[in-house]
Amino acid sequence: MKPDSQNVTDYTNNNTIFMVWDFKDGLEVKRVFNKLCKLIINLNNSANVRFPVSRASCVMGIGHDAWVRLQLPVPLPKELVNFEPIIGDKHTAVSSKGDLHFHIRADTTSICYDMAAAVADVLSAIAVSTDETHGFRYWDSRSILGFVDGTENPQGADRELFSMVGDDDPAYTGGSYLFVQKYIHNLTAWKQLPTEQQEKVIGRYKENDVEMADDTKPANSHIALANVGDDFKIVRDNMPFGNMSTNEMGTYFIAYASTFGTVHKMLTNMFIGSPAGNYDRILDFSTARTGSLFFVPTFDMLDDFSSD
Numbered sequence: 001m002k003p004d005s006q007n008v009t010d011y012t013n014n015n016t017i018f019m020v021w022d023f024k025d026g027l028e029v030k031r032v033f034n035k036l037c038k039l040i041i042n043l044n045n046s047a048n049v050r051f052p053v054s055r056a057s058c059v060m061g062i063g064h065d066a067w068v069r070l071q072l073p074v075p076l077p078k079e080l081v082n083f084e085p086i087i088g089d090k091h092t093a094v095s096s097k098g099d100l101h102f103h104i105r106a107d108t109t110s111i112c113y114d115m116a117a118a119v120a121d122v123l124s125a126i127a128v129s130t131d132e133t134h135g136f137r138y139w140d141s142r143s144i145l146g147f148v149d150g151t152e153n154p155q156g157a158d159r160e161l162f163s164m165v166g167d168d169d170p171a172y173t174g175g176s177y178l179f180v181q182k183y184i185h186n187l188t189a190w191k192q193l194p195t196e197q198q199e200k201v202i203g204r205y206k207e208n209d210v211e212m213a214d215d216t217k218p219a220n221s222h223i224a225l226a227n228v229g230d231d232f233k234i235v236r237d238n239m240p241f242g243n244m245s246t247n248e249m250g251t252y253f254i255a256y257a258s259t260f261g262t263v264h265k266m267l268t269n270m271f272i273g274s275p276a277g278n279y280d281r282i283l284d285f286s287t288a289r290t291g292s293l294f295f296v297p298t299f300d301m302l303d304d305f306s307s308d
């Protein structure tokens, strides 16, 4: 990982808190935001020193409207826009507001909780939290659908290549596009599908996590549509979550990418279909409740913002 980048390359950890915050209307937010940038640098440095084996981190992403309201540098990162919904015949990738996104990871919930609390202490004067999702490692890194999630993620040095902006946008090299969607699964319907049918939805075998051969894998399986070529990859850090009292079981989809275009292509394949109409069958069991794009600045950029 480049030394001054936020932690966009790491593998998933045991525990995660995802938070989305929106600024309140009519307030001056800049001063508190500057303080927050300092806090994010502090939290990450402190975690590295105090809990080196926990691989704890707190990554902050900034949405388009927040970037403009905070008068952060112009021109903006080339692809930072408000995410536009992608509307297929049957399923829609909705767009939801989001000024700031926090991706907090650690091996224990205590560290995640303390980091989230520290962020909330600073932010609550000027912003409200619109979503907080607590994700956990489920067995051998399975999604709540029972399939291992993350196998075909880039490995090693490729993680940096595919997650960080390169030299084509020099002011933002080392930053990253962060895209998130909170999916709720229809587990009742999913559990009624026999395992062989579930495997056809994903395109992999359930127990041993082996990919189906090309002549067996259905064209509308998740991995047939999400794979857009070896040169176009993203780093996914999805986490399952579940709440029995609300009966909401889901996947928090989170991707870091050197270019948002790659994520957009995957979403288009999934929701519109490739060819159009051949949409991703996973969507018949998964509803996207949110969808927001953020930019993750490097620590150097956060340092600049904090002293503006």
Ligand code: HEM
Pocket (backbone or CB within 6 Å): 143, 145, 147, 148, 149, 150, 151, 152, 153, 181, 183, 202, 204, 222, 223, 226, 227, 228, 234, 251, 253, 263, 266, 267, 270, 282, 286
């Ligand atoms: C409904 C929520 C989702 C679930 C439960 C899910 C789960 C999975 C699983 C189980 C795999 C196979 C193992 C692996 O390689 O990770 C996979 C692969 C993949 N997923 Fe998803 N996924 C979801 C949404 C998405 C979205 C929204 C995108 C892109 C925008 C995406 C992109 C990918 C990619 C690129 C692969 C690897 C394809 C390959 O090269 O084989 N996924 N996903």
